[in-house]
Amino acid sequence: MVVDSGLLYRVYAADSIVGYGVGTSVLALFARVSGGIFSEASRNAAQIAATQTSTNDDHTDTTTTIQQQQQRGENSSNNLNKPAFIASRVGELVTGISGMGADTFDTLAGSIIAVVILAEGDTVKVALPFWIAASGILASAVAFFFVKPRNHATRDASHKDLVWTFYEGVLVASVFVVLLSAVIVVPFFDN
Numbered sequence: 001m002v003v004d005s006g007l008l009y010r011v012y013a014a015d016s017i018v019g020y021g022v023g024t025s026v027l028a029l030f031a032r033v034s035g036g037i038f039s040e041a042s043r044n045a046a047q048i049a050a051t052q053t054s055t056n057d058d059h060t061d062t063t064t065t066i067q068q069q070q071q072r073g074e075n076s077s078n079n080l081n082k083p084a085f086i087a088s089r090v091g092e093l094v095t096g097i098s099g100m101g102a103d104t105f106d107t108l109a110g111s112i113i114a115v116v117i118l119a120e121g122d123t124v125k126v127a128l129p130f131w132i133a134a135s136g137i138l139a140s141a142v143a144f145f146f147v148k149p150r151n152h153a154t155r156d157a158s159h160k161d162l163v164w165t166f167y168e169g170v171l172v173a174s175v176f177v178v179l180l181s182a183v184i185v186v187p188f189f190d191n
Contacts, residue, residue, distance in 0.1 A: 017116050024109035028102040035098025042091025049083035108133065124188045131184045132177075139176035143169045 112129040119125030147169035149161045 017113055021109060021113045024106055028106035031102035031105070032099050035095040035102075038098070039091040039095040042087045042094070046084040046087040046091075049087055128185070128188060132181050135180035135184060136173075136177050139173045139180060142176050143173035146172045 112133060115129040116126050119128075147165055149165050
């Protein structure tokens with residue numbers, strides 16, 4: 001019995017790419033769950049900090065008061081001096097970032113898998129999404145060096161300057177991804 005090696009390769013490649021998809025989904029799940037764990041830990045830290053900083057005369061729960069103020073949309077500047085408020089905000093932010101990162105990673109892996117499956121065994125088309133994803137990593141590394149405020153020596157950067165700094169990094173990374181993708185695609189596809 002003669003087995004076609006090309007067919008055998010495609011069967012194992014399909015199994016491997018399905019494993020890659022399942023692995024990324026599980027990793028994204030754990031990233032999302034760990035964000036929830038961090039949020040719960042920060043909530044507990046906020047309660048501990050509230051009980052440590054409250055006096056014996058004032059029996060109100062500082063954490064509940066801070067959560068009620070946040071629900072009403074109050075963000076007074078005196079809350080920034082309270083450890084419970086800071087711990088609560090850090091927990092919320094880390095949970096949000098972890099969830100968004102997990103969703104982005106899962107979507108990226110799913111799109112790579114879709115392109116590989118649509119390539120139907122063509123080596124160049126299978127490799128292309130991986131090369132473009134690698135160009136994104138290189139572009140991010142280059143853009144990292146462009147993310148610094150204009151007047152970073154004086155430490156007097158305004159919010160607008162800081163936001164523009166991040167936009168600048170995104171623009172540099174986007175330009176580099178487009179250029180590197182063109183460099184990658186042109187040799188693969190002659191026409």
